[in-house]
Amino acid sequence: ERLRETEETLEAIRRGQVDAIIVNGPNGEQVFTLKGADHTYRRLIEEMKQGALTMTPNGMILYCNKCMGEMIKLEIKNIPGTSMERLVASEDRTSLKELLKESKHGPSKKELCLETPDGMKLPVCLYVSPLVLDDRTILCAVVTDLTEQKQRQKLLQSEMLTRTIFEQASDGIVVCDASGRIIMANEMARKMCGRDPGGEFFDTAFPLRWTTGGDWSSEKLTGGDYADKPLLNRESIHGLEGTLTKAESQELSLLVSSTPLLKEQKEVIGRLITLTDITEQKRVEKALRESEEKYRLLVALAADAILIAQDEEIKFSNPAAEKLTGYSADELSKIPVVDLIHPDDREMVVTRFKRTLSGEQAPTNYSFRIINKGGGERWVHINSTLVTWKEKPATLNFIRDITELKQTEEKLRESEKRFHDLFEHSYDAIIMHRKGRIIDVNQRACSLFGYPKEKLTGMAFAELCFDTSTESCQEQFETALREGSKRFEAQFVKKNGDIFEGEVSVRLVDPDEEIIEGIIRDITPRKDAERKIKEYSQELENMVEIRTKELRRALYDTEEARDRIDGILKSIGDGLIVTDLYHRVQLMNRAAEDLLGVRLSEVIDRSIEFAIKDENLRSKLIEALDRRESGYVFDFEIPEKNSRFPRIIRSRTSVIQDKMGKE
Secondary structure: OHHHHHHHHHHHHHOOOOOEEEEEEOOEEEEEEOOOOOHHHHHHHHHOOOEEEEEOOOOEEEEEOHHHHHHHOOOHHHOOOOEHHHHEOHHHHHHHHHHHHHHOOOOEEEEEEEEOOOOOEEEEEEEEEEEEEOOEEEEEEEEEEOHHHHHHHHHHHHHHHHHHHHHHOOOEEEEEEOOOEEEEEOHHHHHHHOOOOOOOEHHHHOOOEEOOOOOOOHHHHHOOOOOOOHHHHOOOEEEEEEEEEOOOOOEEEEEEEEEEEEEOOOEEEEEEEEEEEOHHHHHHHHHHHHHHHHHHHHHHHOOOEEEEEEOOEEEEEOHHHHHHHOOOHHHHHHOEHHHHEOHHHHHHHHHHHHHHHOOOOOOOEEEEEEEOOOOOEEEEEEEEEEEEEOOEEEEEEEEEEOHHHHHHHHHHHHHHHHHHHHHHHOOOEEEEEEOOEEEEEOHHHHHHHOOOHHHHOOOEHHHHEOHHHHHHHHHHHHHHHHHOEEEEEEEEEOOOOOEEEEEEEEEEEEOOOOEEEEEEEEOHHHHHHHHHHHHHHHHHHHHHHHHHHHHHHHHOOOHHHHHHHHHHHHHHHOOOEEEOOOOEEEEEOHHHHHHHOOOHHHHEOOEHHHOOOOHHHHHHHHHHHHHOOOOOEEEEEEOOOOOOOOEEEEEEOOOOOOOOOOO
């Protein structure tokens, strides 16, 4: 491999493809140049009056001509192998790096300074162009000394500076002679005047109306015929405000100053007058005053407290802040910010303030508690932002009193907790479902049906219904969606296959989502009790019938006995309803069932309101029961289907007492 590289190197030298060889010896790297057919071109470069050099892409000098060595005051033999960066002034080394980087893609140039060993800086124009030889890229550079050019530019600039400043000044500049006649006016002064005022008296060209400084005339500004007055000789006038009306009726607000021109610091030969257009400044000042007044009112009338905090002190506060804290603005300015913060929240708030002031990411919207002047605790929500106040960082804070909101939230949480407790500990099973699919259940529902909550949730409500009740339940749910609520009875199936009867109350909770709340009560014990009562009623009727027969046999004995038996029979034939103290039906004989059109099984253990359909009769019956006295008699009517006349019923109440006399 080394032999092959050596042969390739020798071949490149024979073909003239090598200009120099870098040899690494005991004294470091040395560059040896080769002489070939291009000797003439080398002599041309050597004798040119501009610096010339070649460099590697990273800036190491491979070759430089005589002129380059003279520029930097170094011997030519010591330059090859040196980094170009060492020859450039320190402040221009970054520019050199950029130039080398740009020159890899094409010719580039920059102006920079070379620095000689004695510290002298030489302005040059460095032109660099890439050159590709045998797949290798080198940089060719031409260095032009700009010293004389820079000096000529300075002289030219010095000659034109005064005239340029005079003509291009943003202020109007007018030069008057000793008589007050204008001898020079710059471009801005000509625009203000609307013409070239040369040769005119100042007061004619610029008829000013003074707004400050008293009654001044152009003679006082220019000197004029008042040379005997000290003011017009050597004194200057500064900052007078006046108004100038132009030909197109446009008014300009001007700030006028006048300075005497002295010959040899003695004789006044004229005046230099400057006219500064402050029209826009006046407009901005007016707008600023209006804006400040508007925002002052906004801040003063704002419902939220506004504070500016800096160095842990309050630098500004609005009336709402005084109302919130109970302190006056003067008192707030003397109180450390931390003293207003609740001790439990102090560390959190102070940490966030410091992070905001240091420019770190920190929450700017959050809630905490403050302590007002009276020692009361108030909840506030703050919106804080970083601002500059008197050239120092500060925080602008908008603070809203949310104490009532917090109290409302606390009440809402308590209400939700009570609702959740009622929901979970209800004696009845509560099932929430959306479009027939269960979304939530309470613990009672889980124990009633025998499923865990995670199993019940997601089941179809129809899966809990017994086959004969499924269609009925679906119809009742559709009715609830239309009417808002419904109550009905149905049969349900537990996980173990047991069937039980339930009383269902459904209510539409969310019409948009079609969420229905279903409350299911197991009425199997009640149904069993109804059946037993029915059996007892039948047995009682049988006993009455037997007793009636016995009484009928006794009728044959005496007429009086027959009358009593007849009364008993009639009383037994009357309707009989027995309720508890809460008006819940406990017993109802058949005559009462026929009379009211309802069966005992439908109303047992339920309020008598469910047994009486007629509103008038219902109110009368409840009123009689509320009296809780025996012998109270009242009449009521019951419509007859096949008759124009209603049936008139007389009713009598009796109080039932146990052996102890308790009702």
